[in-house]
Amino acid sequence: MTRSRISAFMIDLAATFVLAMVVLGPMTGLQLSGFSFVANWQRPLVLAAVVTLGRLAFKLAWGSEWGQRWMARKQGKALDTPGAIGRRSQLWLVALAFGLTLAPFAFEANSYLTKAVILALIYVLLGLGLNIVVGLAGLLDLGYVAFYAVGAYFLALGYQYWGIGFWTALVLSPILAATLGGLLAFPVLRTHGDYLAIVTLGFGEIIRLVLTNWVDFTGGPNGASAPGPTFFGMEFSRIAKYGGTPFHEAIGQPYNPNMKFLFLYVVLLVVVGLMVFVVDRLRQMPMGRAWEALREDEIACRSLGINHIAVKLSAFMMGAMTGGIAGVFFASYQGFVNPTSFTFFESALILAILVLGGLGSITGVIIAAFVLTLVPELLRDFADYRILMFGLLMILMMIWRPRGLISAKRPTIELAGS
DSSP: OOHHHHHHHHHHHHHHHHHHHHHHHHHHHEEEETTEEEEOOHHHHHHHHHHHHHHHHHHHHHHSHHHHHHHHHHTTOTTOOOOOOOHHHHHHHHHHHHHHTTHHHHTTOOHHHHHHHHHHHHHHHHHHHHIIIIIITOOOOSOTHHHHHHHHHHHHHHHHHHOOOHHHHHHHHHHHHHHHHHHHHTTTTTOOHHHHHHHHHHHHHHHHHHHHHOHHHHOGGGOEEOOOOEETTEESSSSOSSSSEEHHHHHTOOOOTTHHHHHHHHHHHHHHHHHHHHHHHHHHSHHHHHHHHHHHOHHHHHHTTOOHHHHHHHHHHHHHHHHHHHHHHHHHHHSEEOGGGSSHHHHHHHHHHHHHHOTTOHHHHHHHHHHHHHHHHHTGGGGGGHHHHHHHHHHHHHHHOTTOSSOOOOOOOOOTTO
């Protein structure tokens, strides 16, 4: 290696270290203490050193004989992407994912495990809803968490002001969320790409700020309590709170605080299964084909006589409806809601589920939702690095699996003689 190449190599490593410090320094080196910041530069220095060593290893491997042979094999294949997994394999993966949800019963209804699986199923619902808007219709929605919040607050405030219970909210919240989804779609019918993302992001923040500042109605930052589920008037609490009968007294068994979560888990599992079936059928129907046509090329879609306005409205409303249902389950699961549960990070997490699983892939959404919700629960010691891990995971996905873990198999037509 010549002196000039060595000099360029060292400059590249130095630039890598400086950029890593600039990016990671403010995030990991400044800690809030009261009303001031305390600098702790040991952590960003270590992280920057790790990034620099990774860059060094990458450069050495890239310039080696093995790296050159690998690049030679990849020449002319830069646009290739991994093929879609077969339908039979996807069915096995879905069966495995839902089989994992039976773990609470296998481990004698462990409370922590049950709650973790419920949260994963809620994110499966959210992923399926956003998959309609982003994965099938190709409309980038960064404010999807707003419909999630609408469903949750509808249960909490509906019970507080109008006596609406869990089952009533489960029926009415999708209608309310779908209506708001249609109202949101009207201003964005003429926007595309980045502009659409900005508008939907603003809508999500508006909903969060309204929930925070309308203290007299929503409770503001203090939030509002939400009622638990009931089963034919029986309540899953030690003492009846809503005028019903405690479930354990009705069946003559000792009180089990985990019974509420087991019931929510069973109902949620049924709803998720129904939603998977509905979304899969919709995709094969003319409505689903219209969503995919809009995603591929809106101009060509309109030239074929498809009403793009109706297609966008249907996608937004169907996605919002699913988000509203997930919000009701979340509020009943938590027993309490406040605006901090519906920040932009939630929208980013749901979008990360789509990117990881594969845009348009129902199986990929289910697998990714379990991965991104259960893995952080198992790795709580690394909670401070969750966002960093998400970023690295997305980068790796874009390099090796740009279409997601399980890419959707798109319909193709082969012309005779081609």
